[in-house]
Amino acid sequence: ILSVTEGEDKPLKYPDMFAAADLMLLNKIDLLPYLSFDVARAIDYARRVNPRLEVICCSATSGEGMAEWLAWIARGREAVRERASAPAVRVAETPDGGADAGRTVVVSGAPGGGSSPLPSATTGEHSRADATRRD
Numbered sequence: 001i002l003s004v005t006e007g008e009d010k011p012l013k014y015p016d017m018f019a020a021a022d023l024m025l026l027n028k029i030d031l032l033p034y035l036s037f038d039v040a041r042a043i044d045y046a047r048r049v050n051p052r053l054e055v056i057c058c059s060a061t062s063g064e065g066m067a068e069w070l071a072w073i074a075r076g077r078e079a080v081r082e083r084a085s086a087p088a089v090r091v092a093e094t095p096d097g098g099a100d101a102g103r104t105v106v107v108s109g110a111p112g113g114g115s116s117p118l119p120s121a122t123t124g125e126h127s128r129a130d131a132t133r134r135d
Helices: 015-020 029-034 039-049 066-085 118-123
Strands: 023-027 054-057 088-093 104-109
Touching: 015 039, 023 039, 039 054, 054 066
Parallel strands: 023 054
Antiparallel strands: 088 104
16 A cells, blocks of 8 residues: 555665565545655656556545455455366476486376375375375
8 A cells, every 4th residue: 555645666676575566556635735745756667676566546535446445355356266276287297317208297286285285296105095006
């Protein structure tokens, strides 16, 4: 969250938080008529740090931009739900020099199911009942 009262150069002063963010909320835009704050410059500075950064201008006082922000949250929530319900598939090449050198191993399972079956699948050792090796 970048409030217009903080100055448009905040992304350059604190680049780590803007580099790690997916979204910048430019907040308190209802105060723009009373400040010397350059919105375009603030967005430019933020995107210098993070070119993929989405920006939503909002005001809790006037409500402007709030629907857009709530929609962004809803899209993110839905994406998390979709990822959580989809089975995970991992592909790994076996190391060179072993009995299975050059073979591809694919391990799948529901995310969050505990320890990864990948090591046991690549070594042939079965430490979990659901980790099976197919020749």
